[in-house]
Amino acid sequence: MLYRRQARRYNTYKRKKTMLNPHPGLPEFTYVKLASLDEACGFLVEHAGEARLISGGTDLLVRMRDKAFKPAYVVDIKGLEGTDVLAFDPSSGLKIGAAVPMNRVVAHPDVQKHYPLLAQAAKSVASYQLRNRATIVGNICNASPAGDTLGACLLLGGRLNIYGKDGERFEDLVTFFKGPGKTSLQPGEIVTSINFPLPEKGATGTYLKLGRNKLSDLAIVGVTVYGFPDKMTESGFRIKVALASVAATPLMPPVVETVLSENEITEDTIQEAANASMDACFPIDDVRGSARYRKEMVRNLTRNAITEVWGQLQSRTENGLEANR
Numbered sequence: 001m002l003y004r005r006q007a008r009r010y011n012t013y014k015r016k017k018t019m020l021n022p023h024p025g026l027p028e029f030t031y032v033k034l035a036s037l038d039e040a041c042g043f044l045v046e047h048a049g050e051a052r053l054i055s056g057g058t059d060l061l062v063r064m065r066d067k068a069f070k071p072a073y074v075v076d077i078k079g080l081e082g083t084d085v086l087a088f089d090p091s092s093g094l095k096i097g098a099a100v101p102m103n104r105v106v107a108h109p110d111v112q113k114h115y116p117l118l119a120q121a122a123k124s125v126a127s128y129q130l131r132n133r134a135t136i137v138g139n140i141c142n143a144s145p146a147g148d149t150l151g152a153c154l155l156l157g158g159r160l161n162i163y164g165k166d167g168e169r170f171e172d173l174v175t176f177f178k179g180p181g182k183t184s185l186q187p188g189e190i191v192t193s194i195n196f197p198l199p200e201k202g203a204t205g206t207y208l209k210l211g212r213n214k215l216s217d218l219a220i221v222g223v224t225v226y227g228f229p230d231k232m233t234e235s236g237f238r239i240k241v242a243l244a245s246v247a248a249t250p251l252m253p254p255v256v257e258t259v260l261s262e263n264e265i266t267e268d269t270i271q272e273a274a275n276a277s278m279d280a281c282f283p284i285d286d287v288r289g290s291a292r293y294r295k296e297m298v299r300n301l302t303r304n305a306i307t308e309v310w311g312q313l314q315s316r317t318e319n320g321l322e323a324n325r
């Protein structure tokens with residue numbers, strides 16, 4: 001009798017423990033470290049469907065723990081040619097290798113001076129500890145519509161350097177995202193770096209993120225705005241917007257840019273652009289927020305972000321300053 005009661009208690013304890021920790025551990029896999037891009041690419045082709053690349057591992061290992069991916073092989077990109085580069089050149093721009101952790105990007109003086117929008121977006125990702133591992137290229141290749149750095153990378157004209165079995169190719173980031181977790185990468189292809197041209201003269205930008213808390217949460221909605229003086233437009237400025245967490249891929253609604261290019265920029269124009277931004281997105285309901293709430297927040301955050309950027313552009317124009325150059 002006593003034994004049966006004890007057994008019952010033990011079973012209840014075990015059940016509760018399983019409920020408290022539904023992810024008891026990583027599945028088994030073989031860690032692979034190869035000497036060159038060529039070898040890594042060959043290995044990926046040979047083991048297509050059963051090998052995955054790892055950079056910081058902050059997405060991959062969580063997905064493996066959650067049993068979303070079960071790769072037999074995890075191939076490390078760290079140490080492969082060109083993946084550790086973080087370099088700025090005043091004529092060609094910025095190059096960020098695929099293995100460079102976000103904290104290194106955020107702290108780099110040339111990133112802070114010439115690409116403060118990128119530093120701001122990277123700094124909004126989770127916590128300092130996580131950013132010691134997480135990379136910008138990992139954020140991109142993970143292809144989550146909620147990725148915090150994707151808007152800045154898109155608006156700053158990011159271009160990926162990709163190594164595959166036929167050698168090197170380049171792809172503009174605008175064509176890279178195909179859906180949640182889906183990209184244009186072909187079997188065996190490895191992103192080695194992302195390159196950014198020099199920002200336009202007088203450019204400025206901001207990233208506004210709405211999360212459930214200030215640390216370590218994905219965006220319910222994220223709005224990136226990037227603008228610069230442009231004599232070819234009616235307004236004298238070109239202001240672009242990118243939206244996170246409101247569609248299957250990051251969105252860059254051209255209608256917002258058109259409203260702000262073709263009209264004198266006033267409070268009413270900014271409100272019109274914010275409404276257009278809201279109308280352009282098609283979010284879903286999920287644990288972080290309803291579709292309706294997200295739409296409202298897109299409008300509010302777009303208005304606030306454009307107002308902030310517009311204010312900076314005006315003061316820079318008045319003071320004759322050339323930002324970020």
Ligand SMILES: Cc1cc2nc3c(=O)[nH]c(=O)nc-3n(C[C@H](O)[C@H](O)[C@H](O)COP(=O)(O)OP(=O)(O)OC[C@H]3O[C@@H](n4cnc5c(N)ncnc54)[C@H](O)[C@@H]3O)c2cc1C
Nearest residue numbers: 053055056057058059060126134135138139141147148191
């Ligand atoms: C606690 C926590 C909080 C988080 N908070 C945020 C947040 O606030 N904002 C946010 O945007 N993200 C957040 N994330 C997600 C994650 O940290 C980021 O997406 C990060 O940038 C991923 O980079 P990584 O180097 O760790 O990628 P990895 O996990 O190494 O890789 C991600 C994906 O890209 C593929 N991959 C990696 N490198 C390459 C390559 N060179 N070529 C081709 N494919 C490649 C991998 O196979 C994998 O599918 C969070 C994650 C955790 C665990």
